[in-house]
Amino acid sequence: MLDTINQKYKAEVWDIMQFLFSKFNDHQIHCVIRLDEKLNENRLRCAVDLLIDAFPLIRSRFVEDEGTPCWKDAGFAAKDIVFLRETNHPEEELQKVIVSKTDTVRGPQMLLYIVRTKSADSLCVIINHMLCDGAGFKELLYLLSLAYSQLRTNPDYRLPRQNGSRSERQVLHVLGCADKVKIMVQRYGLSRHDDSVVLGLEGDKTTPFIVTHTIIKPHVLQANRAEHEILPRAA
Numbered sequence: 001m002l003d004t005i006n007q008k009y010k011a012e013v014w015d016i017m018q019f020l021f022s023k024f025n026d027h028q029i030h031c032v033i034r035l036d037e038k039l040n041e042n043r044l045r046c047a048v049d050l051l052i053d054a055f056p057l058i059r060s061r062f063v064e065d066e067g068t069p070c071w072k073d074a075g076f077a078a079k080d081i082v083f084l085r086e087t088n089h090p091e092e093e094l095q096k097v098i099v100s101k102t103d104t105v106r107g108p109q110m111l112l113y114i115v116r117t118k119s120a121d122s123l124c125v126i127i128n129h130m131l132c133d134g135a136g137f138k139e140l141l142y143l144l145s146l147a148y149s150q151l152r153t154n155p156d157y158r159l160p161r162q163n164g165s166r167s168e169r170q171v172l173h174v175l176g177c178a179d180k181v182k183i184m185v186q187r188y189g190l191s192r193h194d195d196s197v198v199l200g201l202e203g204d205k206t207t208p209f210i211v212t213h214t215i216i217k218p219h220v221l222q223a224n225r226a227e228h229e230i231l232p233r234a235a
Contacts, residue, residue, distance in 0.1 A: 009071040018130040027129040029137045030098050039121045045078035047147035054159040061107035076108040086116045099208045102128045
């Protein structure tokens with residue numbers, strides 16, 4: 001791990017908004033990766049350490065009471081992020097761990113649970129939505145998968161540090177004045193609630209659960225055909 005304890009990183013406007021809204025909604029992104037075999041746990045932990053060196057906000061905590069809100073590196077490592085759950089009832093265990101939440105003010109901002117049966121593993125990944133959106137989360141999973149795959153044959157492999165901007169300005173700077181005015185005055189029609197729509201879900205605050213949607217392997221491969229293979233492997 002890089003020696004960056006207490007190093008500060010700028011908190012963007014979106015981070016602060018997400019922090020405020022976290023009191024009212026689940027600001028976590030959840031993912032389950034189902035594998036046909038067992039993961040190499042030690043290699044996965046090494047891959048996680050590489051990922052958090054590349055994107056140190058994962059091992060940081062959010063600080064709002066020291067003047068300007070910021071992220072402060074708290075020095076977390078894979079041992080604080082990756083946990084193993086062995087079970088004979090994987091679906092029940094997945095539902096238990098997938099509703100886990102990161103601690104924004106204490107960190108770390110990412111949690112991984114290996115749900116292990118006698119024959120195969122599933123990997124449950126939870127990340128604080130303040131760090132990234134769905135597309136960014138996908139990229140982080142790609143990086144984690146890349147590191148895991150590369151470490152199989154190259155123990156000295158390192159991920160490049162992710163120094164890209166997280167500012168909303170990278171979106172706004174391409175808009176002209178007319179575009180910005182149009183956005184401000186645009187009227188968005190919100191359809192009224194339809195009482196005839198019944199979802200038929202059961203649950204409460206004491207027994208939360210998450211409805212999952214499965215993306216089958218051929219669809220994932222097709223979406224990434226133009227990229228080199230960096231999908232998770234259990235071998």
